[in-house]
Amino acid sequence: MAYEIYLQILINGLLIGVVYGLIALGMSLVYGVTGVLNISHGSFYMLGGFAAYVTTVTLGYSPVYGLILSFVSMLALSSLIERYIVEATLVNETNPIFVTLGIAIIIEQVANVVWGTYPKSSVSLVHGNLALGAIFVPAQNLLVALLSLFLYYVVWTFIKRTKDGRAIRMVAENSELSRTFGVDVRRTNTISFGLGSALAGLSGGLLSMIFLVFPGDQWNALIIAMVIVVLGGMGEIWGTLVAGIAFGVLDTYTQFVLPRFATIDVLALTLVILLIRPYGLLGKKAERV
Amino acid sequence: MTMFGKQAITKTLAALIVALIVIAAISGVFVYQYMQPTVLEKKTVSIGFISTLTGFVSSTGTRHLRGAELAVQDINNKGGVLGMNMSLIIEDEGAGSAATVSATSRLVAAQPFAIVGYYFSGDLLAAEPTLVNNKMLTIATEPTALTILDPIQKDYETYKYIFQMHTRIGQGTPIVGFVSDVVKAKTYVSVSENYAWANLQNEWIEQQLTDRGIQKLAADYLPGDTNDYSTEIAKIASLHPDVVYVCMSGTNEALFQKQYVQNPNTAAIPIMHVPTGGVEIPSVVKDLVASQPGSVDYMAQGTYGLPYIVKTDKTLAYYAEYQNAYGEAATLFADGMVYDDVMLLAQAINTAGKLDREAVIKVLETQSYTGVVGTWKFGQDHRAIWEVPELTGAIIQYVPNDSAIVTNIIWPSSIANATYVKPP
Numbered sequence: 001m002a003y004e005i006y007l008q009i010l011i012n013g014l015l016i017g018v019v020y021g022l023i024a025l026g027m028s029l030v031y032g033v034t035g036v037l038n039i040s041h042g043s044f045y046m047l048g049g050f051a052a053y054v055t056t057v058t059l060g061y062s063p064v065y066g067l068i069l070s071f072v073s074m075l076a077l078s079s080l081i082e083r084y085i086v087e088a089t090l091v092n093e094t095n096p097i098f099v100t101l102g103i104a105i106i107i108e109q110v111a112n113v114v115w116g117t118y119p120k121s122s123v124s125l126v127h128g129n130l131a132l133g134a135i136f137v138p139a140q141n142l143l144v145a146l147l148s149l150f151l152y153y154v155v156w157t158f159i160k161r162t163k164d165g166r167a168i169r170m171v172a173e174n175s176e177l178s179r180t181f182g183v184d185v186r187r188t189n190t191i192s193f194g195l196g197s198a199l200a201g202l203s204g205g206l207l208s209m210i211f212l213v214f215p216g217d218q219w220n221a222l223i224i225a226m227v228i229v230v231l232g233g234m235g236e237i238w239g240t241l242v243a244g245i246a247f248g249v250l251d252t253y254t255q256f257v258l259p260r261f262a263t264i265d266v267l268a269l270t271l272v273i274l275l276i277r278p279y280g281l282l283g284k285k286a287e288r289v
Numbered sequence: 290m291t292m293f294g295k296q297a298i299t300k301t302l303a304a305l306i307v308a309l310i311v312i313a314a315i316s317g318v319f320v321y322q323y324m325q326p327t328v329l330e331k332k333t334v335s336i337g338f339i340s341t342l343t344g345f346v347s348s349t350g351t352r353h354l355r356g357a358e359l360a361v362q363d364i365n366n367k368g369g370v371l372g373m374n375m376s377l378i379i380e381d382e383g384a385g386s387a388a389t390v391s392a393t394s395r396l397v398a399a400q401p402f403a404i405v406g407y408y409f410s411g412d413l414l415a416a417e418p419t420l421v422n423n424k425m426l427t428i429a430t431e432p433t434a435l436t437i438l439d440p441i442q443k444d445y446e447t448y449k450y451i452f453q454m455h456t457r458i459g460q461g462t463p464i465v466g467f468v469s470d471v472v473k474a475k476t477y478v479s480v481s482e483n484y485a486w487a488n489l490q491n492e493w494i495e496q497q498l499t500d501r502g503i504q505k506l507a508a509d510y511l512p513g514d515t516n517d518y519s520t521e522i523a524k525i526a527s528l529h530p531d532v533v534y535v536c537m538s539g540t541n542e543a544l545f546q547k548q549y550v551q552n553p554n555t556a557a558i559p560i561m562h563v564p565t566g567g568v569e570i571p572s573v574v575k576d577l578v579a580s581q582p583g584s585v586d587y588m589a590q591g592t593y594g595l596p597y598i599v600k601t602d603k604t605l606a607y608y609a610e611y612q613n614a615y616g617e618a619a620t621l622f623a624d625g626m627v628y629d630d631v632m633l634l635a636q637a638i639n640t641a642g643k644l645d646r647e648a649v650i651k652v653l654e655t656q657s658y659t660g661v662v663g664t665w666k667f668g669q670d671h672r673a674i675w676e677v678p679e680l681t682g683a684i685i686q687y688v689p690n691d692s693a694i695v696t697n698i699i700w701p702s703s704i705a706n707a708t709y710v711k712p713p
Contacts, residue, residue, distance in 0.1 A: 012517070123580045211548075214540050261512075
């Protein structure tokens with residue numbers, strides 16, 4: 001078999017891995033700051049996909065508006081959920097897990113009623129391919145990956161350079177101590193949860209152009225996000241990018257060499273890595289960043 | 290862990306209580322509406338129904354449910370079973386076998402006379418001990434694994450409660466027709482989801498294609514939860530087959546097709562899907578084309594969704610009823626099969642003359658039933674023997690035409706109204 005196929009697979013893995021990383025980035029942010037393992041994270045991903053579908057196919061607007069709606073609607077919805085439901089249950093570490101699991105199931109059932117069970121496909125930002133000899137790169141996959149990288153930069157800048165970002169870092173380090181410095185922990189938690197979930201929504205909007213969206217889709221996204229967060233280290237922005245790419249490349253190569261074992265390989269590797277490095281590949285030996 | 294002030298929690302709790310009251314009120318209205326039918330005034334024969342109502346094959350599960358609902362409606366309109374109305378207790382097969390076992394336990398606890406449904410062989414295998422331990426008569430719709438009923442030969446008394454409807458023949462016939470007759474291919478690649486049904490179908494298809502001298506370049510099985518098929522598609526492109534066929538179901542089938550046409554090297558290779566309710570569903574095809582023009586170009590689709598493929602004296606009436614109820618064409622493979630499951634069960638109960646599982650099992654073992662899909666009877670191993678009159682499948686091709694999508698029948702020639710639109 002020609003070497004081009006291996007290069008093609010590498011490119012496929014890189015591109016999809018960057019977007020997988022973006023799904024996980026939001027989850028990592030939420031856990032890193034609030035300590036909440038958000039099981040409904042995949043649901044915001046799914047709803048973001050539906051937002052893009054409704055905007056582009058049902059209403060016929062540009063995919064750009066679809067992506068904006070994916071982000072904004074999930075920011076609003078998740079902020080409300082955090083403020084009025086999740087926060088009220090933050091009396092121990094496990095409550096939010098069950099609460100967000102319940103939210104995920106409710107969202108899935110509502111999506112079933114609203115959109116039905118058939119898969120939906122949203123309109124792509126661009127069509128066509130870029131050809132590099134025998135290798136080709138789907139223009140929309142490339143654009144989605146580049147947008148994801150840009151979003152990484154935006155999130156990183158937000159956290160490093162803004163007042164709210166500094167508050168997020170302080171709360172992530174030590175919420176009790178940050179309160180004594182005048183940080184509004186409650187507001188910071190809401191911002192983190194909202195932003196993290198909105199990133200999931202935006203990922204869903206972006207990937208609905210490549211994949212399909214349907215009720216039940218959220219569990220797949222949740223597993224991908226959890227594996228990447230564990231691999232990259234909880235709360236590690238760039239760790240999720242590296243782990244996402246590693247996930248994407250490994251998964252695509254396995255699909256090529258041992259198709260029946262695709263995905264399983266990544267899960268097995270995650271177990272091995274956790275046995276060797278319990279805090280993830282790039283995670284620090286601290287409770288949170 | 291972050292803690293918050295007492296005042297804030299009190300407000301939140303108040304909001305939660307108000308929200309719960311609103312949800313309870315809304316639920317009450319729904320419950321009131323759905324509990325109104327007169328069936329409550331009359332003794333009912335309840336039948337458990339279970340299938341994939343959520344998840345990536347929920348489109349097929351939904352069709353299963355519709356088939357069951359139509360059957361119950363028709364049975365009740367004709368006087369019910371043993372003079373009693375029939376009703377359904379519905380459960381979702383869920384994501385994974387653990388969820389299926391839980392759902393099965395709930396169904397068994399609700400004490401239906403029998404259970405109809407199941408999608409995945411693995412799910413049924415996991416639930417099988419619960420079913421046989423509770424002596425629950427079960428007609429399994431989709432699971433194809435032979436291991437489900439293998440034990441019956443050694444332990445009839447334990448496993449006699451399980452009947453398996455799905456047969457290995459049928460779905461592969463149009464594939465063989467497309468590869469050998471329509472495309473006249475010399476080489477092929479098959480891509481399948483790694484489930485029992487696909488393995489069994491491929492076993493038969495591959496033998497048929499080998500007998501015709503058609504060379505297999507690759508036959509890959511991918512996990513059922515695969516999202517990204519780009520690598521498999523790149524591999525296909527590198528192999529340059531004359532044709533590709535796909536054994537996937539529901540969302541997987543549509544997802545593969547969407548990504549297949551995104552690769553310019555595969556977009557021009559003829560592709561065909563087995564009839565499983567993925568890209569056989571017009572609304573799914575419409576969405577694909579709306580989001581990405583060219584999504585179904587050169588795609589052929591096996592189908593049971595046409596009323597002239599299988600004709601019993603009940604087929605056409607069922608199609609009309611389904612179309613009227615749900616606004617789309619029925620498929621014999623998904624909804625039609627469950628419709629027949631429930632109908633043959635009702636017939637067996639009526640023939641037995643009593644709600645006695647042992648008696649009904651004896652009837653099922655000896656009596657045949659002609660439904661909308663064909664004539665069913667069970668062998669000694671409780672696996673169905675499906676006698677399909679006339680054809681065992683056909684091939685359609687969707688051709689986008691201005692604002693509409695035209696459905697052409699391209700195979701077999703006896704009913705074809707168009708020829709396959711080939712890649713340039």
